[in-house]
Amino acid sequence: MINHSSTLPLEDLDFASNSEANLNRNPVSLLEAQMSELTAAKGSPSSGIFELCEGSFFTFPYKDEQTRTVYLKRVISRSSSVFGRGTIVIRVECACRHCLPNQCNWQGKELVLKLTFPIETRVSESMFMDRCKELAQGEHAWVLNHLPNIYCSFDIPFRIGLPQDSFKKEFEDGDEMRVMRGTIQEELKALSSLKTAKEYAQVFCDIVQCHHWVRKCAQIFHRDISKGNFMVREKDGRKYGVLNDWDLAIWINNEHAKPTSLIRTGTRPYVAHEQQSVHWKGPHRYRHDLESLFYVMLLLVCLYSSPNKKVSHFEDKEFRIEEWHRWNDESLRRTKICVIYAAPFTPPVSPFFSGFRPWLTKLQGRLRRGLHNMGDYAIEAAKQEASQADTLPTFDTETLGGHFSCEQIAMILHMFNNEQLTTYGLEWQKTLERLSCNQQQK
């Protein structure tokens, strides 16, 4: 948790108040009235300006020009701004006057309020999730267990003449306006709520399946695979891995439409190594997200000795994994190349997570072979261009020549410690059957 000592508390912004009389005031005017004071505040608006006050009320626009109010309970997370991002998540309770079953659609639900500060044209997480809900019918319905459940979404604009200028400086967006975007969502559990290594394995397996479905069926790309976005939903006595936080997602067809400051996304220790190069110009590929998944797994199983406990006095002389969260892009890029090309690859996996070692070794092996082949191909292609020949077959950079495809990853992740994990959806089951048959025939 980051501590911002220089920030104004939310109550000073008149953003929320304990008094009944304030409950129905227009939140936009509350925001504007106090914004001039904010220009002097340091840091990005998400991490520095808004200090939510636990134990107060928050009113926001709801459908048909109405408002709704929630009671702010406890700040769950607050991420600092990386590439124009910065999110506050706070546990809330519906504060309607008669919050009773059958009278309030939020009664009895565990709710969080999530606040982000995107440019106003950015598609909202709730729009992406609405698209998924539309498509998740019949045999696809399983995917909803692995996606966040968003109950409502609202934008509060910043009025021209107010501190947009300071936001522009913070975010270097040029002329793009930012909004404060809020959603009320179902509260999910953190990864640390899991009990066994196998539960972790199933969560990883679930998230790969969900990520693939959303890309293939809904044409949406997540682009921020990081540990903080891996969550758990407990439902009917079962645990499901949830791929959370679709704030940086894009429609696949629009990927190249508008190069903004968001072309490079993600959370630094987990970003694919190519994307950390100053020369990287895109596009963001599916395999970049898979590479991020590999780093999420690597850091988790090396740095944690149990779900809630970090390894004490951890020191990794080879890759210095314990320092990754402090490093810049170039240091991370170089070290990640060392990780990918290490042979043999023997990461310092903690005993609790020892079942992950074969997964990591296999994933690293596939990544290494694929990138190696891509390098060889580039050399051959350059030679060919010089000799003006045209005999070289094409190389699939999307999957690193088939070595780092979703199918190959699924093949690795569907078994853990010789036990079969759960796969959902007919397509997955058929793919795994086909690949198993192919392997047996070889």
Ligand SMILES: [Zn+2]
């Ligand atoms: Zn209510």
